[in-house]
Each structure stands twice: as C-alpha cells, then as structure tokens.
Amino acid sequence: MNGGMNITATWLATQFPELSNIQPLSRGGQKQVFSASHASDGEVVLKLMHPQQDVARTTRELVAVAQVQAARVPAILDQGTVQSSVGACFWFREQRIHGETVRGVLQRGPFQARQLLQLGLHTLESLVVAEQARIVHRDVKPENIILAPTDDFWLIDFGLARHLGLESLTATANVFGYVTWGYAPPEQCRNIKQEIDARADLFALGVTLYECATGVNPFRNGAANPLEVLKRVENDPLPRLSLQLNASRDFADLVQAMTQKRRDHRPPTSKDAHDWMKDICDQEQM
Amino acid sequence: MELYLQFGYGMMEHCRHLLSEWGGGTAVLSPRDLSAEQLQRLSSTITKLPNGRVLLDPQFYVPHTDHERLCSHDYWPSDYATGAFWQGPALTDLLTRLRDLNSTLGTQAFVLPGLLASSIDADWLEVQRATLEEANALSCDLPLIVTIALSADATRNQEQVAVLLETAANWKPHGYYLVCEHPNGSYLVDDPNWLANVLDIISGLRLGGSQVIVGYCNHQMLAAASANASAICSGTWMNVRSFPPDKFRTAYDEEIRQRATWYYCPQALSEYKIPFLDIAHRQKILSSMTPPTELDGGYADALFSGVQPSSVGFSEQMAFRHYLHCLRGQCAAAGKAGFDETSEAHEQLLDAADALLRKLAAAGIRGQQRDFFDIVDVNRAALSLLGSTRGPMLRRNWESM
Numbered sequence: 001m002n003g004g005m006n007i008t009a010t011w012l013a014t015q016f017p018e019l020s021n022i023q024p025l026s027r028g029g030q031k032q033v034f035s036a037s038h039a040s041d042g043e044v045v046l047k048l049m050h051p052q053q054d055v056a057r058t059t060r061e062l063v064a065v066a067q068v069q070a071a072r073v074p075a076i077l078d079q080g081t082v083q084s085s086v087g088a089c090f091w092f093r094e095q096r097i098h099g100e101t102v103r104g105v106l107q108r109g110p111f112q113a114r115q116l117l118q119l120g121l122h123t124l125e126s127l128v129v130a131e132q133a134r135i136v137h138r139d140v141k142p143e144n145i146i147l148a149p150t151d152d153f154w155l156i157d158f159g160l161a162r163h164l165g166l167e168s169l170t171a172t173a174n175v176f177g178y179v180t181w182g183y184a185p186p187e188q189c190r191n192i193k194q195e196i197d198a199r200a201d202l203f204a205l206g207v208t209l210y211e212c213a214t215g216v217n218p219f220r221n222g223a224a225n226p227l228e229v230l231k232r233v234e235n236d237p238l239p240r241l242s243l244q245l246n247a248s249r250d251f252a253d254l255v256q257a258m259t260q261k262r263r264d265h266r267p268p269t270s271k272d273a274h275d276w277m278k279d280i281c282d283q284e285q286m
Numbered sequence: 287m288e289l290y291l292q293f294g295y296g297m298m299e300h301c302r303h304l305l306s307e308w309g310g311g312t313a314v315l316s317p318r319d320l321s322a323e324q325l326q327r328l329s330s331t332i333t334k335l336p337n338g339r340v341l342l343d344p345q346f347y348v349p350h351t352d353h354e355r356l357c358s359h360d361y362w363p364s365d366y367a368t369g370a371f372w373q374g375p376a377l378t379d380l381l382t383r384l385r386d387l388n389s390t391l392g393t394q395a396f397v398l399p400g401l402l403a404s405s406i407d408a409d410w411l412e413v414q415r416a417t418l419e420e421a422n423a424l425s426c427d428l429p430l431i432v433t434i435a436l437s438a439d440a441t442r443n444q445e446q447v448a449v450l451l452e453t454a455a456n457w458k459p460h461g462y463y464l465v466c467e468h469p470n471g472s473y474l475v476d477d478p479n480w481l482a483n484v485l486d487i488i489s490g491l492r493l494g495g496s497q498v499i500v501g502y503c504n505h506q507m508l509a510a511a512s513a514n515a516s517a518i519c520s521g522t523w524m525n526v527r528s529f530p531p532d533k534f535r536t537a538y539d540e541e542i543r544q545r546a547t548w549y550y551c552p553q554a555l556s557e558y559k560i561p562f563l564d565i566a567h568r569q570k571i572l573s574s575m576t577p578p579t580e581l582d583g584g585y586a587d588a589l590f591s592g593v594q595p596s597s598v599g600f601s602e603q604m605a606f607r608h609y610l611h612c613l614r615g616q617c618a619a620a621g622k623a624g625f626d627e628t629s630e631a632h633e634q635l636l637d638a639a640d641a642l643l644r645k646l647a648a649a650g651i652r653g654q655q656r657d658f659f660d661i662v663d664v665n666r667a668a669l670s671l672l673g674s675t676r677g678p679m680l681r682r683n684w685e686s687m
Contacts, residue, residue, distance in 0.1 A: 252678075253677070253681055253682065254678065256677075256678045257678040257679050262448050262675070263452075264448055264451045264452055264490060265675050265679070267679070268455070268493075276682060
C-alpha cells in the first residue's frame with residue numbers, strides 16, 4: 001500500500017489512457033515515479049504524488065522546473081489530478097532522460113578528468129538558467145544528475161527547489177533545513193532561509209565535483225550520523241584537489257571557491273562559476 | 287598599492303615636502319587637525335603640486351563629540367540627535383555642506399561621513415545605506431567613497447564581517463575608506479584574527495568592484511597589498527598610524543605627550559629608539575639596519591655616517607620623513623601582477639624581517655613596543671587564512687579588480 005492508495009497497472013491504464021508501457025521506476029516518501037510511453041511526447045516519466053502529500057510543495061516543483069527552461073533540465077509536458085480511492089492525486093509528466101545517475105557511475109570509480117569537467121560545465125549551465133529564473137534547486141547531488149548516452153549531464157528532481165520570490169514552505173522554526181546531508185551548505189543545513197540563494201547550489205555542486213574527482217565525499221565518509229556530517233560541513237575545509245589536467249590548478253581553485261563555508265567567499269553567481277568552468281574547459285580544448 | 291599621507295598634528299610641512307619630492311601623491315586632510323582656513327590653504331598648496339591630490343576625511347565617527355576643532359567646522363551639525371538625523375533634512379544638510387567643502391578644496395573624491403560601528407548591526411547598516419542613498423541623490427560630480435569605521439570588537443567578529451560584506455555587495459560605490467580600531471589601542475596588532483578579518487573585508491570589497499583605501503595604517507598593513515588594497519594611509523604620529531576613536535573625543539591639546547625619535551628599519555619592519563642604534567654601532571652590526579637603496583630617501587644618512595648615531599642629531603622631522611618615504615617605496619613594491627606573487631612577496635618580506643630581527647635581538651637591539659618580532663607570525667597567519675578563503679577568487683580576478 002502506498003499512502004493508503006492501491007496503485008495497480010489497471011488503475012494507471014484507466015487514469016492515463018494516453019500512456020502505454022507504464023513501469024515503476026522508484027518510490028519515495030512523497031511520490032511514485034513511473035516510466036511510460038506517450039503517443040506524441042515519446043518516452044516520459046510520470047510522477048504521481050501520494051494523496052496526503054503537500055500539494056503546495058508539488059506545485060512549487062512544477063513552477064520551478066517550468067521556469068528553468070534549460071537544455072539539460074527535463075521539460076514538464078503536462079500535469080493534472082486524478083481521483084484515487086483515498087483522495088485526489090496530483091501528477092505531472094516530464095521528459096524522460098535515459099542514462100545513469102552520477103551516483104551509479106561513481107560506483108565504478110572516480111570520473112576521468114574530462115568527463116568531470118563536462119559534468120561541471122553542463123550542470124552549471126542548468127544552474128545559470130535556474131538562477132535567472134530565481135530558482136534555487138537545493139538538492140544538487142550525484143543522485144540528481146543523470147549521464148545520458150549522449151554524454152550530456154542532466155539536472156533532475158527539483159522537488160526541494162525554491163523560488164526566491166515565493167514564501168518558504170519549510171517551517172522557519174525548524175532548526176535544520178530539509179537537506180541532503182553532506183551536500184547542502186551550512187546556511188541551508190541551519191535553515192537560515194534569507195541566506196539561501198544560488199550560492200547554495202554552487203556549494204552542493206562543488207562537493208559533488210569533489211566526490212566525482214576523488215570517489216569520496218569527505219563530509220559523509222565514515223560519519224557516524226548527520227550531526228557529525230553537519231559539524232564537518234561547518235568546520236572542515238575540503239582538501240585541495242590535484243588532477244591530471246593542464247588546468248588542474250584552476251579547477252582546484254574553482255572547487256575550493258565553490259565549497260567555501262561562507263557564501264560571500266564563493267563565486268557570487270552561478271554565471272561567474274560557469275564562466276570560470278568554461279575557461280577551464282577552453283584550456284583543455286573541450 | 288599607493289601610500290596616501292594621513293594628515294595629523296604638525297604634518298603641513300611634511301605633506302608639502304614629501305609630495306613635492308615624490309612628484310605627487312595624495313594627502314587625506316583632517317578637520318580634527320586643521321581649521322577651515324588651514325584646510326583651504328593646505329589643499330590649495332597640494333593641488334598645485336604636479337599630481338598633487340587631496341581627500342577629506344570628514345571624521346564623523348563619534349558625532350556626539352565635543353572635540354573643539356572638529357566642532358568648529360561649518361559642516362559639523364550643531365545639534366545631533368541619533369535617530370532623526372539620518373532620515374531627514376539634517377543628513378541632506380550635512381552631505382550638502384560636505385559636498386560643497388570637497389568642491390572648494392578640490393578633492394579627487396567625496397569621502398562620505400560614517401559612524402563608528404561598535405557592532406555591525408541593522409541600525410548601523412541602515413545609516414550606511416541611507417547616507418549613500420542620499421549622497422547619490424545629491425548633484426555631485428565627484429566619485430563617492432563610503433566610510434566604514436569599525437571598532438576592534440566589530441572587526442574581530444567574523445559573523446559581523448560576513449554580514450557587512452553581504453550587505454555591502456548591494457552598495458557599489460566608487461570606493462571605500464576603511465578604518466579599523468586596533469585592539470587594546472596597540473600600535474602593532476598581535477591578533478591574527480583581527481588582521482585576517484581586515485584583509486577579508488578589503489578583498490571582499492575589492493572583488494565587488496570598488497576601490498579600497500585603508501586609513502590610519504602603519505607598516506603592518508603592507509599585508510593589505512595581498513588583498514589588493516588600492517592604498518593605505520599613514521602619517522607621522524602614532525595617532526595617525528592606528529585608528530584611535532578616542533582621539534576624536536578628546537581635546538586637541540592633550541594628544542601629543544610622548545615625543546621620542548624612532549628610526550624605522552624597513553627591512554626589519556621595526557622602529558628603534560636611537561640609543562639602540564648606538565648599541566648596534568658598538569656591536570658592529572649597524573650596517574644591517576641601513577635602509578635598502580631603493581627605499582632610501584637620504585633622511586637617515588647621518589645615522590650611518592660612521593659616528594655614534596645618537597650624536598648626529600637625527601631629528602623627529604627626519605625620522606618622520608624617513609618612515610614615510612620608506613613606507614611609500616614598500617607600498618609600491620608590495621603590489622605585484624597577481625595574488626600569488628603579491629602574497630609571496632609579503633611572505634619573503636616577513637621571512638627577511640624575521641631573520642634580521644633574530645640577529646638584532648641576539649645583539650640586544652630591540653624595538654620594544656615597535657618591534658615586529660612577535661608580529662611576523664600574526665601577518666603570516668592572516669595571510670595564510672586569506673589564501674585559504676579568498677585565494678582562488680583573488681587569483682581569478684586579480685587583474686580585473
């Protein structure tokens with residue numbers, strides 16, 4: 001049972017007659033995710049929110065992603081509600097990106113240098129567009145980046161995204177934010193909302209790049225619990241990277257800047273970080 | 287990095303002489319030390335020199351002061367009430383008078399009044415914002431320079447510094463005039479955290495695209511070159527070589543009490559009373575205290591003429607000019623083409639000073655409270671932290687700053 005809702009293949013086919021070959025992909029606390037085929041949209045992902053889930057949060061994700069019209073962010077194709085045995089279910093359909101998550105790739109070892117730069121460049125391109133739309137993703141991590149067969153890196157799952165112009169959904173009184181420990185910066189961990197902006201995403205991406213370069217997330221590695229992770233995030237600088245690249249030093253500088261504890265020590269915008277990464281890629285003749 | 291002359295007691299002739307010798311430069315005028323007529327006369331003299339420039343420090347740090355000379359100036363408000371002053375016509379009037387004074391004096395930029403922040407809080411930030419907003423609304427041809435005046439406690443507080451830099455990112459004036467109180471009134475600051483935060487402020491403001499002039503400095507602030515400071519300001523007496531908020535409260539006549547003559551050894555980053563040079567002479571190591579050729583203005587030649595230094599009548603006047611001439615040369619040499627080169631140059635300066643200081647100390651030659659021996663590690667620590675936190679951004683943006 002899923003939030004009291006009985007989802008069967010028959011029920012799905014009835015509710016979504018425009019879809020065929022509906023297969024489960026994943027299930028989380030808030031939603032279930034299916035792959036499917038659509039007559040005109042092709043391969044799609046169907047995200048079905050559990051009935052008791054926060055409609056406002058779901059709508060926020062939709063609003064966020066719809067505004068981030070970037071080359072490597074899945075497009076929202078359609079949305080609506082369906083009636084289940086336990087209430088209305090909010091759903092949306094988005095472009096399906098085939099490939100493997102960066103997490104999956106990492107399980108085979110650290111990234112090669114050029115692929116690492118590609119990861120950084122593509123993700124920063126998506127973050128630049130998000131920044132222009134005043135969207136903060138807030139959950140950049142290896143699980144939320146997909147390496148497609150085309151060697152493009154796609155940024156997915158804006159479930160925690162926030163539009164800086166909208167009121168926050170996380171209770172201000174919460175001591176800790178709704179975060180993935182080990183990737184979120186100090187200000188996001190501590191739920192200091194007025195301090196969360198695009199630079200939070202830069203921190204998380206910087207940590208992701210570090211982990212992809214070395215195979216290890218030093219904040220999480222061997223930590224006994226989230227509080228220990230938090231302590232490391234707030235107090236321990238990441239060791240400096242050393243890669244086999246012409247632009248090794250510049251890349252190490254960029255990651256070091258992105259992962260500074262204080263946000264005013266990080267690149268001021270995603271665009272600045274992107275331009276920096278672009279210069280590094282140009283040095284490597286990519 | 288440039289050296290500006292920080293005007294203080296008895297500096298009129300020093301300003302005229304040095305700026306003339308240097309072929310130009312900038313003097314920061316002090317209403318605390320100059321009457322309205324003297325301001326006019328001095329600025330006229332300086333601006334007539336080739337490349338001579340002036341700035342006016344309005345010294346509005348503690349406006350409740352009853353410092354006689356400060357209050358005598360036309361721009362000084364006769365009635366200062368904290369809250370209302372910064373929100374209405376009184377602020378406009380102050381800025382208008384200062385603008386007009388700057389225009390009369392021929393300054394190169396308009397240094398705005400800034401309150402001393404005992405802590406960097408919302409009220410102080412609002413005053414800063416209101417001042418800049420009002421100044422921008424005035425009709426003024428001069429570039430605007432925002433004064434940031436911080437108490438020692440505020441300077442040492444990392445969280446407050448972070449708030450300052452976040453807020454200042456929205457101000458974007460042409461430049462900043464940064465003055466930071468030394469902890470415990472000390473001449474050379476032995477708190478690396480204080481110095482690290484000063485460097486952090488300088489570099490953060492520079493990365494934001496503004497010029498940064500650091501006021502009331504001594505040679506310890508040669509480290510500011512690593513943060514890409516535009517200029518540091520220094521002068522003759524101790525009260526213009528460190529920022530002394532109390533000196534803007536006390537009466538004028540009480541200020542200059544102790545008058546000893548100190549010789550600045552630039553390669554040791556230390557100053558020595560002349561009797562210690564006698565010891566160096568008797569220990570046969572005086573020559574190691576001779577200023578390097580590129581820093582030598584000839585003011586201290588008599589000390590190294592072969593006779594007992596205390597017998598040559600090395601005057602206070604020559605000592606001051608020697609100090610400022612050396613410091614100017616050190617400032618010019620401090621800034622290099624990039625962050626790494628600049629930091630390494632300062633590290634080398636510190637290493638060389640450290641080695642010489644050990645040699646001098648072994649021979650009993652000490653600068654006492656002006657000895658840099660215990661300060662070398664302070665600068666090293668602050669520089670190291672700057673590299674860790676700002677190094678990548680400074681390396682990336684140095685040339686465009």
